[in-house]
Amino acid sequence: MTQRTPTATDADRLPPVLPRVAAAAVAALPPRLHKRLDATIERLAGVPADQVDGGVSVDCGPEARVTLTPGPTGAVTHPHQAWCSCLLAPRCLHRTAVLVACPVADPAAHPDPTSSTGASSTPGGTGAATGRTGRPGRTGRSADADGPRSARTGRSAAPTKAQRAAADALWRAAGAVLAAGAPAAGAVPQAELLRAAHSARLAGLPRAESAALRAVRGLRAHRERQAGHRLAELVEALHDLLYVAGRLAAGDPDPALIGILRRSYQPDGTLEVYGVCREPVISATGYAGVVTHLIAADGRQLSFGDVKPGGPDRARDCDRAVTEMGAVAVNHAVLARGGLRITGTTVSPDGRLGAGKGVRATPLSDTDWSVGPLAELFAHPLAEVVTAQLAADDPEDPARAGTALVGCDLMVVGAVGDQVLARELASGTDAGPDRALVPDGPVIRLMPVNSHPVLAHVANLRRLASWPGLRIRVVGRLDPARPSTLHPLAVGPVPGAVATLRLPVDWHGRADLGYDQIQGGHLPPRDRAAMTEPVLAAGVDVVAESPLWRLRRLVELAVSGGRRAVGEAARSEGAELAGPLRRAGFTTAATVAAALAHESDRRGRDVFGRLADPDPDRYAWAWLAATAHLAATERELIRSSWAVAPVG
Numbered sequence: 001m002t003q004r005t006p007t008a009t010d011a012d013r014l015p016p017v018l019p020r021v022a023a024a025a026v027a028a029l030p031p032r033l034h035k036r037l038d039a040t041i042e043r044l045a046g047v048p049a050d051q052v053d054g055g056v057s058v059d060c061g062p063e064a065r066v067t068l069t070p071g072p073t074g075a076v077t078h079p080h081q082a083w084c085s086c087l088l089a090p091r092c093l094h095r096t097a098v099l100v101a102c103p104v105a106d107p108a109a110h111p112d113p114t115s116s117t118g119a120s121s122t123p124g125g126t127g128a129a130t131g132r133t134g135r136p137g138r139t140g141r142s143a144d145a146d147g148p149r150s151a152r153t154g155r156s157a158a159p160t161k162a163q164r165a166a167a168d169a170l171w172r173a174a175g176a177v178l179a180a181g182a183p184a185a186g187a188v189p190q191a192e193l194l195r196a197a198h199s200a201r202l203a204g205l206p207r208a209e210s211a212a213l214r215a216v217r218g219l220r221a222h223r224e225r226q227a228g229h230r231l232a233e234l235v236e237a238l239h240d241l242l243y244v245a246g247r248l249a250a251g252d253p254d255p256a257l258i259g260i261l262r263r264s265y266q267p268d269g270t271l272e273v274y275g276v277c278r279e280p281v282i283s284a285t286g287y288a289g290v291v292t293h294l295i296a297a298d299g300r301q302l303s304f305g306d307v308k309p310g311g312p313d314r315a316r317d318c319d320r321a322v323t324e325m326g327a328v329a330v331n332h333a334v335l336a337r338g339g340l341r342i343t344g345t346t347v348s349p350d351g352r353l354g355a356g357k358g359v360r361a362t363p364l365s366d367t368d369w370s371v372g373p374l375a376e377l378f379a380h381p382l383a384e385v386v387t388a389q390l391a392a393d394d395p396e397d398p399a400r401a402g403t404a405l406v407g408c409d410l411m412v413v414g415a416v417g418d419q420v421l422a423r424e425l426a427s428g429t430d431a432g433p434d435r436a437l438v439p440d441g442p443v444i445r446l447m448p449v450n451s452h453p454v455l456a457h458v459a460n461l462r463r464l465a466s467w468p469g470l471r472i473r474v475v476g477r478l479d480p481a482r483p484s485t486l487h488p489l490a491v492g493p494v495p496g497a498v499a500t501l502r503l504p505v506d507w508h509g510r511a512d513l514g515y516d517q518i519q520g521g522h523l524p525p526r527d528r529a530a531m532t533e534p535v536l537a538a539g540v541d542v543v544a545e546s547p548l549w550r551l552r553r554l555v556e557l558a559v560s561g562g563r564r565a566v567g568e569a570a571r572s573e574g575a576e577l578a579g580p581l582r583r584a585g586f587t588t589a590a591t592v593a594a595a596l597a598h599e600s601d602r603r604g605r606d607v608f609g610r611l612a613d614p615d616p617d618r619y620a621w622a623w624l625a626a627t628a629h630l631a632a633t634e635r636e637l638i639r640s641s642w643a644v645a646p647v648g
Contacts, residue, residue, distance in 0.1 A: 181562025207259025377407030
């Protein structure tokens with residue numbers, strides 16, 4: 001495994017490359033050079049990329065310089081846009097290593113000129129906006145219209161032969177990566193995943209393609225030990241990829257497995273929208289900017305973004321970004337605290353507002369969280385909201401989990417690191433200085449939605465955590481992977497409370513945590529009574545404290561070490577692996593753990609009695625069964641962490 005911790009990411013110095021281009025370069029490389037490819041990529045990681053006319057150039061040694069000239073979208077979309085000065089070009093190690101070292105481009109944002117699916121309909125689009133950092137947005141029309149659903153009957157149909165073949169290629173490529181483990185999943189196995197992802201795109205399988213690209217990015221981040229990367233994220237990406245590919249390859253007609261293509265905006269007539277908050281966006285795919293979250297008069301959650309190629313500095317500088325919406329210039333700082341009456345509106349299925357030429361917008365007066373449609377965010381207890389959201393989300397589609405905004409009134413009780421500990425204030429009571437806490441309610445953790453130092457999230461949460469007893473109104477998102485955890489986007493004063501925020505008048509009752517800086521003057525005098533009360537403990541992490549950590553360790557070991565590492569762990573631990581799970585009542589978890597351990601060490605024999613290569617399909621299915629059960633069980637534990645303890 002590589003050991004570098006780069007000071008500058010590849011996204012900062014090299015342009016993104018379409019998966020098809022990188023995969024083709026590896027396929028064209030002579031097999032004798034495959035073993036040297038990973039070492040060459042590692043050696044080039046610290047080589048600076050020189051800016052040249054129309055692109056970048058990388059010095060690969062004597063008489064070898066690779067030049068990349070991205071297209072109009074800023075990405076390398078064709079093999080001719082990358083060439084090397086050495087005599088073996090284009091089938092040379094230098095060119096291939098540089099292309100593989102580049103970030104993986106999002107094919108939806110950088111249309112492939114050779115593919116009929118490369119162009120996407122984006123009337124009035126604002127770039128490849130993503131509502132969540134590091135995760136590509138799920139936008140556009142359903143791919144069902146192209147085949148898996150009958151337009152006349154509306155019933156689901158089995159995947160086509162081409163779709164099943166593409167899914168099978170993805171399954172085999174992902175299964176090989178899983179069996180080898182991340183340390184052995186270098187450039188060549190990654191290229192197989194990229195090639196299969198391109199085939200999935202041509203076959204009209206956007207969800208499978210997206211899962212494959214997330215898996216490749218996760219493998220690279222894990223191998224390079226990038227700051228902020230978590231092994232659990234790579235496990236999640238491989239789980240989603242194998243789950244979708246396996247079911248499609250078997251002919252499952254569920255249209256949710258197909259996914260939805262990017263961005264088909266539909267007319268929505270006249271619409272009134274009210275600003276909730278702004279969110280800085282820093283994407284793992286090389287995009288950055290701002291997204292303003294809105295609520296329509298009919299209660300729908302919408303968004304309007306300005307996200308384009310760039311890094312963290314662009315996200316920071318979008319504090320008061322101005323984006324064209326038809327003939328109107330929209331200031332995001334103003335929109336987040338006001339509203340618009342829009343005619344000629346276009347809206348994507350996931351709630352993104354279009355900005356086409358036919359759109360007309362008129363500003364509305366400043367809005368308040370406590371009146372109108374915005375007040376609905378705070379009208380229900382958190383336990384009720386979380387239960388409904390977890391039930392509505394697709395547990396097998398991590399890109400759709402935890403995206404809806406939630407609102408609540410909290411009292412700060414302490415801090416753990418960069419996390420604020422808080423308790424929920426009871427709803428349905430008269431607002432005032434003595435507003436009660438929810439009896440036996442959970443201790444809620446507020447974690448930064450983005451900890452990048454150029455943004456204000458961490459500093460603002462630290463300021464709030466230093467004021468126990470402070471009442472705050474919070475808008476954020478549920479963290480579906482952690483017990484009783486929210487990612488706050490904005491805060492404001494609790495109506496009628498004394499020990500609450502005192503924000504400037506021009507902030508209109510809210511502070512966007514990614515941009516606005518909360519100062520000491522924005523806080524009330526310290527409540528000595530609250531300060532002298534014992535600070536509540538962070539509470540028990542029901543996921544970390546359960547015996548499920550044994551199954552979690554096993555499935556993560558399979559990814560970080562490969563099949564052989566799981567087999568060695570099973571031989572050394574024996575009954576200690578599944579026994580504690582079974583004794584704690586997690587009998588199914590014990591069963592799938594034992595099945596994975598057994599399959600990892602099982603090898604058959606050929607007709608001559610010689611040991612045969614292990615079956616990658618059986619092992620992949622065993623691992624998928626273990627991860628699926630683990631995710632479902634942890635999800636139920638997380639749901640229970642929000643529940644109010646029964647009285648009596």
